[in-house]
Amino acid sequence: MQPPEPLPARRTALRLLVRNHPGVMSHVCGLFARRAFNVEGILSVPIGDGARSAILLDVDEDARLPQVIAQLRKLEDVLDVRPAPTGREAFAATARFLE
Amino acid sequence: MKANGAELIMRLLERQGIEVVAGIPGGANLPTYDALRASRLRHVLARHEQGAGFIAQGIARATGRPAVCFGTSGPGATNLLTALADAKLDSIPLVVITGQVPRAMIGTDAFQEIDTYGLTVPIAKHNWLVRSAAELLDVVPDAFRIAASGRPGPVVIDVPKDVQLETIEVERLPEPGRPDAPPAARPDDVARAAELLASARRPVFLVGAGLIASGASDRMRRIAERGAIPVAATLLGLGAMPDGHPLFVGMVGMHAARYTNLLLEDCDLLVGLGVRFDDRAVGRAAAFCPQARIVHVDIDASELGKVKQPTLGIEADVGDFLRALEPLLGPCERPEWAARLAALRATHPLATPGRDDPCTPYGSIRHAAQLIGDAAVVTSDVGQHQMWVAQAFPFRRPRQWLTSGGLGTMGFGLPAAIGAALALPDRPVVCFTGDGSLLMNLQELATAAEERVDVKVILLDNGHLGLVRQQQELFYGRRFHASRFHAAPDFVAIARGFGLAAHDLEGCSDPLELLGRGLATRGPCLIRVPIAPEANVYPMVPPGAANRDMIGGETHATT
Numbered sequence: 001m002q003p004p005e006p007l008p009a010r011r012t013a014l015r016l017l018v019r020n021h022p023g024v025m026s027h028v029c030g031l032f033a034r035r036a037f038n039v040e041g042i043l044s045v046p047i048g049d050g051a052r053s054a055i056l057l058d059v060d061e062d063a064r065l066p067q068v069i070a071q072l073r074k075l076e077d078v079l080d081v082r083p084a085p086t087g088r089e090a091f092a093a094t095a096r097f098l099e
Numbered sequence: 100m101k102a103n104g105a106e107l108i109m110r111l112l113e114r115q116g117i118e119v120v121a122g123i124p125g126g127a128n129l130p131t132y133d134a135l136r137a138s139r140l141r142h143v144l145a146r147h148e149q150g151a152g153f154i155a156q157g158i159a160r161a162t163g164r165p166a167v168c169f170g171t172s173g174p175g176a177t178n179l180l181t182a183l184a185d186a187k188l189d190s191i192p193l194v195v196i197t198g199q200v201p202r203a204m205i206g207t208d209a210f211q212e213i214d215t216y217g218l219t220v221p222i223a224k225h226n227w228l229v230r231s232a233a234e235l236l237d238v239v240p241d242a243f244r245i246a247a248s249g250r251p252g253p254v255v256i257d258v259p260k261d262v263q264l265e266t267i268e269v270e271r272l273p274e275p276g277r278p279d280a281p282p283a284a285r286p287d288d289v290a291r292a293a294e295l296l297a298s299a300r301r302p303v304f305l306v307g308a309g310l311i312a313s314g315a316s317d318r319m320r321r322i323a324e325r326g327a328i329p330v331a332a333t334l335l336g337l338g339a340m341p342d343g344h345p346l347f348v349g350m351v352g353m354h355a356a357r358y359t360n361l362l363l364e365d366c367d368l369l370v371g372l373g374v375r376f377d378d379r380a381v382g383r384a385a386a387f388c389p390q391a392r393i394v395h396v397d398i399d400a401s402e403l404g405k406v407k408q409p410t411l412g413i414e415a416d417v418g419d420f421l422r423a424l425e426p427l428l429g430p431c432e433r434p435e436w437a438a439r440l441a442a443l444r445a446t447h448p449l450a451t452p453g454r455d456d457p458c459t460p461y462g463s464i465r466h467a468a469q470l471i472g473d474a475a476v477v478t479s480d481v482g483q484h485q486m487w488v489a490q491a492f493p494f495r496r497p498r499q500w501l502t503s504g505g506l507g508t509m510g511f512g513l514p515a516a517i518g519a520a521l522a523l524p525d526r527p528v529v530c531f532t533g534d535g536s537l538l539m540n541l542q543e544l545a546t547a548a549e550e551r552v553d554v555k556v557i558l559l560d561n562g563h564l565g566l567v568r569q570q571q572e573l574f575y576g577r578r579f580h581a582s583r584f585h586a587a588p589d590f591v592a593i594a595r596g597f598g599l600a601a602h603d604l605e606g607c608s609d610p611l612e613l614l615g616r617g618l619a620t621r622g623p624c625l626i627r628v629p630i631a632p633e634a635n636v637y638p639m640v641p642p643g644a645a646n647r648d649m650i651g652g653e654t655h656a657t658t
Contacts, residue, residue: 023216023228030220070401076225076245 011040012061013087016072017080020046020053024077028055031075037068041091052079056087104232105134105263107272108196111239113139115275117167119521121145121154125171126211128198130263132169143521143550146542148175150514152182153540156191157518160501161476163312165192165246166518172198173211176218176257181508184222186253188505189335190308192246193253195223201261202230215257224252232265240276247278250399251312281398284415284423291411292370292394292420293427299368299392301436302328305351308335308504309373309397311497315418316340319372322425327433328370329440331359333380334489335504336373342493348440349449352380353640354486357447357653360638360646362440363388371395373417376406377505378642386645396420449490450637450654457610460487460559463628466611467529467557468492470618475527476519478502480512480536483565486636488531510539513556517543520552529555529618534584535564541593547623548598555618556594556625561632562587569635573650574642583632594625605629 018024025044032039041058059068072081102110108131112120121143124132135142145151148170158166170179176197186193200209216228225245227238235258242254296302304323310316316339323330323346330340331351340347349359363369369391374380376395381387384406395402395409396417403412413420453459457466464487477492478501479485485502494500501519503511516530537558547554568582594601602617604610604627617626638652 023220023226026217026220034221067401067405070403070405074399074401 010061011058011088012065013084013091014057014059014069014072015082015084015087016055016057016078018053018055019077019079020051021077024053027075027077028057028072031071035068035071037064043090043094056084056090058088058091100269101266102269103130103134103264103266104229104235104258105130107232107235107269108239108258108263109134109138109140110272111235111275112167114272115165115240115243119143119158120167120169121151121518122169123148123151123171123175124169125175125198127172127200127260128169128175128258128263130260131196131198131258143517143546145514146545147540148178149182149510150540150543150546152179152193152195153185153511153514154518154521154543154546155193155195156182156186156511157478157501157515157520158522159186159191159193159518160515161498161519161522163314163498165194165243165251166522167194167196170195170197171211172200172215173213175211176213176215180218180222181506183219183253183255185503185506185508185511187222187224189503190251190312191253192251194242194246195253195255197255197257198263199228199257199259202259203261205259215255219255222253223255226255226257228257229259229262232262232267235262236269236273240273243276244278247276249279249281250309281416281419282400282414284396284413284420286423288411288413289420289423290427292396292413293424295368295392295394295411296326296328296370296428297431300433301366301439302326302368302370303363303366304328304330304370304372305333305374306330306336306339306372307333307374310336310339310417311373313373313398313416313418314497315421316497318418318421318425320344322421322428326428326431327437329362329436331363333374333377333504334502337489338494338497338499341495343495348444350489352382352646353642354490354636354638355646356449356490357638357649358443360640360649361443361447364390364647365439366391369393371397371409372421373397375402381407382640382644382646386647448654450652451491457614458604458628458630460484460630460634461491463557463559463614463630464488464491464531466614467618470615471527471529471555473499475499475529476501476516476523478512478516478519478528478530480530480532481507481509482533482536483569483634483636484531484533484536484559486566487559490636509536512536513540513547513554514543516554516556517547517550517552520554521550524553527553527555527618529557531557531559533565534558534560534562534588534590537590538588544594544597544599544623544625551622553621554623556623558590558625558627559630560590560627561630561634563632565632565634566636568632569639572635573639590625590627600624601627603627
């Protein structure tokens with residue numbers, strides 16, 4: 001008998017507003033790596049005068065999501081974290097440039 | 100005024116009220132040391148940067164205020180990492196300032212170049228690579244603000260050598276960095292907590308480092324007394340409730356007294372005050388306090404629900420929460436719960452074999468405690484001796500007990516004791532250590548001798564990595580390997596060689612008299628206590644088991 005297929009993870013997107021400086025990306029990516037949070041995609045663009053950036057993260061939508069958000073909010077250079085479910089469209093649109 | 104980056108750092112540290120800096124100079128931070136020489140700061144020259152980091156931790160843990168250490172680039176920075184990670188896990192405010200190679204050489208694999216920023220991202224609360232002297236005017240006050248705000252923690256400022264030397268014109272220095280106001284508990288959450296407490300028949304407070312950091316230990320005790328609420332502590336919460344208080348039930352978890360873990364099995368409401376439900380404290384999380392609703396108060400929102408989903412999670416400074424809670428609670432006697440506690444305490448007390456013999460673990464701790472009194476600050480290293488001290492030393496005030504909890508760093512005790520003695524020169528400081536731990540930062544005996552700090556090192560020498568030996572005995576079929584030291588250093592001769600007084604309780608005619616004499620002499624001193632390698636710390640909850648599943652420590656009291 002085959003083991004049951006794992007259910008495909010439900011996914012969502014988070015939008016971060018961060019201070020734009022060298023190193024902020026390593027803070028965000030390092031957090032996901034060391035806390036074993038899954039992140040499938042990352043998009044980042046400077047906004048306004050370039051002092052800040054917006055980062056879109058493609059993440060699992062599961063019971064750990066509130067913990068992911070709480071940990072992100074503790075990073076000093078992360079100014080705002082909010083769920084952005086429609087942000088997933090951006091990953092789909094970007095994919096064709098990368099394939 | 101004109102100043103270079105290094106001089107600015109000194110002015111800004113002075114304005115923060117920093118008096119002592121521990122560190123070691125090297126090529127990339129020599130400009131900082133040149134400015135340090137001309138400053139009002141007192142420098143303590145450690146013998147290894149990890150020692151400098153733990154000396155700063157000792158200052159910070161003893162006072163509750165941020166402390167500072169210096170290291171150079173490359174190995175100076177990597178040697179600091181363990182002390183930094185230790186501070187992160189135990190929420191200790193440190194400001195670590197490292198030298199870096201000049202800006203133009205960054206990225207070239209220059210001599211003693213290492214990516215300090217990258218290395219410290221996961222183990223610092225925040226970090227900076229400073230790119231100009233002018234940036235220091237923002238970064239240094241911000242570093243102190245962040246280190247002390249909310250849940251405290253260590254921060255790292257990496258300063259390239261040419262930034263230390265860059266001279267700028269400064270109109271006026273910035274204000275010192277101060278902690279941000281903590282998040283306020285919502286009044287309806289406080290009211291709900293009061294309702295849960297009022298309706299609980301078997302409540303327990305579990306108090307941790309967050310309560311001590313909030314400075315609210317006395318208020319917690321008053322509330323516990325008014326509501327007849329037993330108080331258990333985590334390893335880092337010891338001292339918040341005075342030992343010997345009828346409501347104090349000791350440390351919870353892997354090496355708790357049996358009655359303590361059994362009481363928590365029965366509680367119907369657990370109020371966690373500045374705790375993080377660490378696995379050594381709660382055992383298997385799903386089986387912890389199985390009958391209880393949980394109220395969890397912590398200043399760090401990410402701790403609420405991280406390990407244990409609370410009935411009510413409150414993001415607040417524990418002290419602010421207790422201040423709001425106190426007027427909402429009426430007196431309550433809970434005689435049945437008090438009787439249950441009394442019965443458990445009588446039938447399952449902490450067993451302390453050898454408590455009258457100063458050449459045993461419990462005996463040395465008990466006698467030392469009587470001899471040094473409540474004024475002393477106590478540090479420990481990590482291992483069996485740490486757990487024996489946590490179980491048996493009568494801690495009676497917050498910040499009396501400094502130990503490495505989360506990271507569990509062997510080598511912590513001696514330099515932390517030096518730091519505590521520097522910060523509190525009027526208090527005696529005692530470091531309980533083991534032979535394995537002491538060897539991990541032995542070189543700091545030279546620092547202790549040089550500074551003439553009033554530190555007494557009580558070395559429980561069993562010639563083993565005792566807690567490793569114990570786990571091999573209990574969980575690895577007695578297959579002992581790499582836990583025994585076959586070469587036995589002469590620690591008394593070594594301590595004397597470093598310039599300390601030293602005494603050996605082994606083979607002396609009156610060990611208690613010698614222990615007393617060693618503790619009474621002012622200045623650094625090592626006292627070696629030979630203990631049996633077979634002595635284990637009991638009870639013990641096997642790693643991964645529920646706290647109710649304790650091995651050993653039965654007292655065979657009448658049941």
